[in-house]
Amino acid sequence: MDLLRSLPLGLYLEQPITWMHRLDPRVKLAWLMSFLATPLLASAEWRLLLVGVLIVLTLASRIPLRVWRQQMGWLLLLAVYVFSLVAIAPDGLSVEPRPRLPENELAFVQQPNTVPKPAPPQSWFNPFQAAPKEQTQLANQLKRPELRQPTDYQYVVFQRGPIRVTRRSLDLAIRVGTLLFTLIYSTNLFLLTTAPEEVTAGLEDLMRPLRRFNIPVTEVALTLTLSLRFIPLVLEEFQNLIRSIRTRAINWKKLGFRRTIQVCLSVAERLLQNLLLRAEQIASAMKVRGFTSPNQHRVEWHQLILKRFDWLALVVLGGFWAARLAFG
Template sequence: MDLLRSLPLGLYLEQPQTWLHKLDPRVKFIWLMSFLTSYSFANNQWRVLLVALLIIFTLIARIPRRVWQQQMGWLLTLAFLVFAIAAISPDGLRVDYQPRLPVNAQILQPANTNNSPDVAEAVTSSTGYSYVLFQKGPVKVTRRSLDLATRLSTILFTVIYSTNLYLLTTAPEEITASIESLMQPLRRFKIPVTEITLTLTLSLRFIPLVLEEVQNLVRSVMTRAINWKKLGLKGAFKVWMIVAERLLENLLLRAEQMASAMMVRGFTSPNEHRVPWHDLRLKSWDWLAIATLTLFWGVRLALGNQV
């Protein structure tokens, strides 16, 4: 299994350059935060709309199908399974249907005293409301379980795929440069903004190295054709502990090499060696994206609030 192709976490798509690549990273970061924050206290229609918008953005950006097909497919499958399991699971509410009849026994008519379920059914049929939406055998879907299933499945897709789409179309240096630009006001409180953004840059650069080391170690174990049945549980545990120890050693060696390379090039402190990664300037399509973002929040506040 090629982990770098099946799980491109934190990887940047250099070619082809789509219109998402050309947007200012600060604008894209604000859009990402809007997707992640507008989900809170929203109704289910808005949550489903966020999922649809992410899919539409991927399609109209003309990102190669080989890049997003497998990731989106697996994520949609996982979201659907979560939706199905949560929908048929018990909702945790015990609802007892009570007839809307007077409590005083003198007011009750004798003809209706023995027909309280029929009265409840009549009220339900007259209003058209039913708490149980589907029931067949042990499978039961209620309004609360359906609402919970929609929340879980949509938030799973929105959080993971929106972040992945942002990392896919934004270089790590652009991400850190945008975050540093947005965090400039925090310098007044003596917060080390440059050190934080540099650490974030190194972290994003280190993710592909971790995947590469895991991939190489897994391939080395597979090529040795180990008979796991003869090893047993204890023997297999020892083998994977050796693999994990080797992985940790390789990662520490990579980190030491990266630190040595930075020190040789003069990266001893942010004041002595500063490198401007990108010249952040808002262009015409960036202002269009900001205007669309304003419309996005207007629709969210007007129609997306949870009742």
């Protein structure tokens, strides 16, 4: 199962058990939805604050360094890379419009009614010849007077050579980078401290009012539980097939494109057959144990009871949303 241990995201940390493990899964689902919903239409300061809150929660929960360094490190590098790429990209507002009307309409109206005589034609054309004095004076009159900037506001934040960072590109870079980190890492932190059975139990409890509309909530929760349990089996079968191919020492360069495709199709067929066999074994095991319907054979892995620490987390969540509405 080396493939499962090498995956950096989406793993459940069994040991050590931190205070985030002891939280009720419904409370953690509420916090997760809050982290996913509050960045919408939020300011850049609030988005940066969310990133800081996630990092502080990771450090305060005393998750081992080997775990969050592998999961948070690459994600931070990806967020910084996206931030720098979007910051130096064109913001779309640097297009120079050309007005149809004169720049200085007052000077244009005050021109004399008599049209100046055209310059005599030259015997030969010289593109580098300077313009006549009358045309230069007329162009100077029609220019709009330069106004001094009343404040220290600058649209261009940084510019050196071809690299140009504007206020709009900087704001867009902060939004994209922080949103990428918040969406991925908040979900990963939830899966890191919540067992798959707790996730399904919390979802089933929160979806209980949907039973009034004849929605099979228990069947949905059971299907989700089986799918979460089936993912490691899929990865294990895939890893076993890869190891079987490596032991045969196939020379892919001599096979050619056509034979390589045939080998890949045969491996995919074998993988599908093994997965169907595993699914049939799980179904047979459920039938042997007398499983007929989820409502009659419910297995409670966890008793969902809100404790004192859970209520404290809900109170902090209320303050979190109040701060978002007031300052975010």
